[in-house]
Amino acid sequence: MNKINFTAGPSILPKEVFEQLGQAAVDYNGMGLSLLEITHRGPEFMAIIEEAQKLIKDLLKLPDNYEVLFLMGGATTQFAMVPYNLLPKDGVAGYLDTGTWSTKAVKAAKIYGEVDVCASSADDGFRHIPKEYRIDPEWTYFHVTSNNTISGTQFKTLPDMQGVPVVIDMSSDIFSEPLVEDVSKYGLIFASAQKNLGPAGTTVVIVDKNLLGKTGREIPDIWDYEKHIAKASVLNTPPVYAIYGCLLTLRWIKKMGLKKIGETNHKKAELLYGEIDNNPLFIPRVKAVEDRSIMNVTFDLARPELEKTFGVFCDNHGIVGVKGHRSVGGYRVSMYNAMPVEGVEKLVKVMRDFSWRFH
Numbered sequence: 001m002n003k004i005n006f007t008a009g010p011s012i013l014p015k016e017v018f019e020q021l022g023q024a025a026v027d028y029n030g031m032g033l034s035l036l037e038i039t040h041r042g043p044e045f046m047a048i049i050e051e052a053q054k055l056i057k058d059l060l061k062l063p064d065n066y067e068v069l070f071l072m073g074g075a076t077t078q079f080a081m082v083p084y085n086l087l088p089k090d091g092v093a094g095y096l097d098t099g100t101w102s103t104k105a106v107k108a109a110k111i112y113g114e115v116d117v118c119a120s121s122a123d124d125g126f127r128h129i130p131k132e133y134r135i136d137p138e139w140t141y142f143h144v145t146s147n148n149t150i151s152g153t154q155f156k157t158l159p160d161m162q163g164v165p166v167v168i169d170m171s172s173d174i175f176s177e178p179l180v181e182d183v184s185k186y187g188l189i190f191a192s193a194q195k196n197l198g199p200a201g202t203t204v205v206i207v208d209k210n211l212l213g214k215t216g217r218e219i220p221d222i223w224d225y226e227k228h229i230a231k232a233s234v235l236n237t238p239p240v241y242a243i244y245g246c247l248l249t250l251r252w253i254k255k256m257g258l259k260k261i262g263e264t265n266h267k268k269a270e271l272l273y274g275e276i277d278n279n280p281l282f283i284p285r286v287k288a289v290e291d292r293s294i295m296n297v298t299f300d301l302a303r304p305e306l307e308k309t310f311g312v313f314c315d316n317h318g319i320v321g322v323k324g325h326r327s328v329g330g331y332r333v334s335m336y337n338a339m340p341v342e343g344v345e346k347l348v349k350v351m352r353d354f355s356w357r358f359h
């Protein structure tokens with residue numbers, strides 16, 4: 001594995017996680033059985049899920065009123081499950097529309113209650129984070145996407161919430177640095193695994209139990225957070241292998257430390273934005289420096305006729321996954337936790353060499 005992979009997700013994980021996953025598929029912990037063939041109700045898997053839950057609780061310093069679940073259906077399922085479980089029919093939820101993912105969340109929430117889209121950056125293709133909006137203390141919750149994976153913006157600080165719980169989609173930046181805000185401001189955090197947390201197939205949901213059971217609506221067990229909590233995430237067969245991948249990644253995160261991971265991520269972002277800002281061949285998509293994502297960096301070529309050549313040039317240097325999302329084009333470089341600084345240094349060198357050769 002010597003390619004440098006900047007794909008947006010499913011994406012790179014620490015090398016030791018890939019190796020341990022490989023080993024577990026053949027023989028889990030010397031049991032003489034693959035992890036793929038053991039029951040999810042046995043002590044081996046229960047130990048996996050409990051340790052993963054505990055690591056998340058420790059990393060986020062979660063108070064006791066929070067529960068950690070590993071669910072299926074991706075973050076997209078949470079767009080519906082959140083309002084289904086939290087928003088009463090006559091309730092109103094505030095949504096900040098900062099990108100494709102929040103737009104989808106708004107669409108799903110409208111099925112269950114009233115949605116107040118308090119601000120949107122759709123007008124400029126989601127290239128900034130709106131700052132002028134009002135929090136209504138009557139809202140059941142306020143939904144925000146912390147990192148806009150497609151456009152390359154990141155929501156950095158919460159306004160005065162006046163007691164309104166925040167629901168946050170952290171799919172693409174969970175554990176990328178220590179939490180800036182007090183965790184108690186978040187009523188619910190969700191993140192699909194395949195960006196910073198593990199293999200595709202599971203979604204972490206961290207929820208304040210006190211917010212549940214208030215909609216007056218009947219919910220089928222499989223969509224009901226309270227039922228999942230009662231069954232400790234094994235209401236039905238969970239994605240065993242994906243959850244084990246999360247556990248391995250969480251152990252790695254704990255070993256590195258969130259502070260160190262955050263410093264490294266900022267260093268990588270500085271390196272890449274530095275090149276894009278200073279090299280006239282590259283045009284950053286997000287002009288507002290304070291809104292720039294440290295995870296997904298988006299840019300265009302000043303000379304679009306060179307796109308094909310740039311693609312081949314990257315390929316030839318072992319750099320993959322830098323093409324933008326199919327809905328917006330251009331370039332997107334995803335630098336999740338497992339990407340070392342050296343990978344970004346290599347990319348910057350390739351960009352520089354390319355501009356020398358073709359300017």
Ligand SMILES: *Cc1c(COP(=O)(O)O)cnc(C)c1O
Pocket residue numbers: 009073074075076077101145147148149169170171172192193195
């Ligand atoms: C990837 C992503 C999603 C969608 O996740 P799925 O697991 O594919 O449903 C939602 N929100 C954000 C911020 C994402 O990056």
